[in-house]
Amino acid sequence: MSDYKLGLDYALQQDQNDELKAYRSHFHIPKDKQGNPWIYMTGNSLGLQPKQTKAYVNQELEDWANLGVEGHLEAKNPWLPYHEFLTESMAKVVGAKPIEVVVMNTLTANLHFMMVSFYNPTKTRYKILIESDAFPSDKYAVESQLRHHGFDDKEGLILWKPRKGEELLNYEDLESILEAQGDEIALIMIGGVNYYTGQFFDLKRISDLGHKHGCNVGFDCAHGAGNVQLNLHNSGADFAVWCTYKYLNSGPGSLAGCFVHERHAHRKDLNRFTGWWSHNKQTRFNMRDEFDQLTGAEGWQLSNPPILSMAAIKASLDMFNEVGMAKLTNKSKKLTGYFEFLLKTLGEDIIKIITPNNPEERGCQLSIQVKNADKALHNKLTEANIISDWREPDVIRCAPVPLYNSFEDVFRLVEKLKAILNE
Template sequence: MKKTPNMQFENSLEFAQKLDREDPMATYRDQFLFPKVNGKDAIYFVGNSLGLQPKIAKDYVDEIMKDWAELGVEGHFYADKPWWDYHERFSEKLSKVVGASPSEVTVMNTLTVNLHLLMTSFYRPEGKRFKIVCEEKAFPSDQYMVASQVRFHGYDPSEAIVELKKRDGEQNFRLEDILSTIREVGEECALVLIGGVNYYTGQVFDMKTITKVGHEVGAMVGWDLAHAAGNIELQLSDWDVDFAAWCSYKYMNSGPGNASGCFINKRFHGKKDIPRFEGWWGHNKDRRFLMEPEFQPEPTANAWQISNAPVLSLAPYLASLQLFDEVGMKKLIAKRNQIVAFLEYVLHDIDRQVDSNFEVITPANQEERGTQLSVFLHGEGKELFRYLMDQGVMLDWREPNVIRLAPAPFYCSYEDVFRFGQILKEGILSKQK
């Protein structure tokens, strides 16, 4: 047994089933569609890569298809959910997920596109203030984006990009090292742009403190929340973040490659002179169809909208957001904490039973992690990963020898965690025979 602040865990089927019976969110599992492996529902631990499809998503898409068939172009104004302001239906519900005012949130484009667009407004190098602070080995798309932005402004990435470093032999970043680097760059720092949750290790950064120190040196501070939105508690308004963006297809279950959410601090709303790539869907809504030549920005984050909303792709996101609004982040996080703690316990128990050498590289501190546990399988290779996949455990492999496990609280059960442990044990022992 392992004692936690809430209970003592046991690595048994009976105990896992007891946790499921007591789980106030257990019924939501039935609201998602699971892929089948060997005729059975997969044990799906890749919600950090692509969330499962909510069953109601099809209804939301079918509604638009029906309106399109029956109304044609008139669907823009006379559909049950008119298309011309479809994106506005996200603001209130999504603001609760990310801790913002509804006016500070919008949905458009995809993640890297939005980060580029936001950097147009918030990365404005001038004189000696031209450097960007980001984490080393960030997700490759972010690395490419940042490098291309500094080159676009005429700088050498090797001079303009300052990477936060981990200490030798350590898997995670230390807060004191992050803050000291920002302070050291000081008046040369134009922008701090970090992933709120590190995609590789699952480490959650202290966004409040980092944002504060970034502002103290006079820099803008933005966050890539791809692995944070719908996963951890966010208070973007209270933390005084300048901007943020996130994809919706991981923990928010909107479908592959789907639309991105954006946060833009209300300090920047209603300004005509802010640098920004503009389009007619960011123009004053009440005057949009007057086709005026001069841009008048919407007085909200919607000023950063460019084109009319892609409603067919937004529909699954709106469906999933309905579930988030029903449950609320508080309940999701409560289950997340317990199911991840149970997974960690099962991993250590199996490790002990098979005399293997697993290393959980995600921080043990609950405040520094979300749904994901990243595990070094020392002594085990990709053969074990393939065995797990063949046995119906869907998980993620990262070089050189790491599996990422993300038991999303909406649809993963404690029995899933137990059964994963047994399959993991069988896979290791079968290789030892």
């Protein structure tokens, strides 16, 4: 969209015409001590609380109070199959089939469980390829897997790096790495959307490339789920993991999601860690049966799920199901494009946006470098009621989330930034 206009009137008009405008009122927008609402731009770190979440969690608290253990079968939403209430909606969010998706554990735990199955090193093929500026947790996890299997965690880790003087990663460089070392790489594990730059990778291209060279391929979609159209099934990836507390608004430290491609659904030869929740549902409570593995992503579960956390996820997913990812990403592209347009009016000698300018290669996050700025600028924004995110050495990350951020939010943020820079 190149027909953005300056001025508050334009922003208000866009909000007026926004088909998703009603959803903002479905969220708690935090306020300062004087009661003024924050301009909240950190849904990429922790999403805001949907107002209906309390009722969903209270339902489970009441059923627990009134039914005790009988709630497993008698609760309004019985606890025994509770994770199944989330599967279809979550599958739609990430572009997968229900058999490929399960909500369980937390993000890095899921990453480790996936690597038990999909990191199968041999003496000659044992290396793991990640992006050079992967989220630290991913890097720590893959390094620990290398050590666990008896390999050197520095020598066994291959980093896909940006070119000198650039921030974004280049697919031709990935192709070169695989041409040179593909037969030594057991696993490619990339963040679907890079947390720092906001670059959204072509998951299918990476999967096809990895598989061509005999590597397993997985993605950490923490910054992608609920933000971009991931199309995980069509990507052909072996697995993916994501958290639900960012764009999926499920609350701090909430449970995570897991995708295992349908072609692995019935494989009993895959190494995995198991627990009673990955055992056949029909005979699970017979207790003394030999292990009988569930098919699909459910077969990677270990423990019975924490219902209170799942209730908060259900509250959010019901809203996502109502809106759909197509409408969300449509608004997101317009809103982020507008944000980019306004930032560029501040002067490209002052502001540098390191996120790709192609809307197909990013979600709603823009990562901004301000010339000669340090964390003091971020602190001034915070004092001006703008909640953004600072990442060392010099990036402010802002994510105008389409479910609850408005064009007016974006306009006021840039006006406040302009005022601070002119001080």
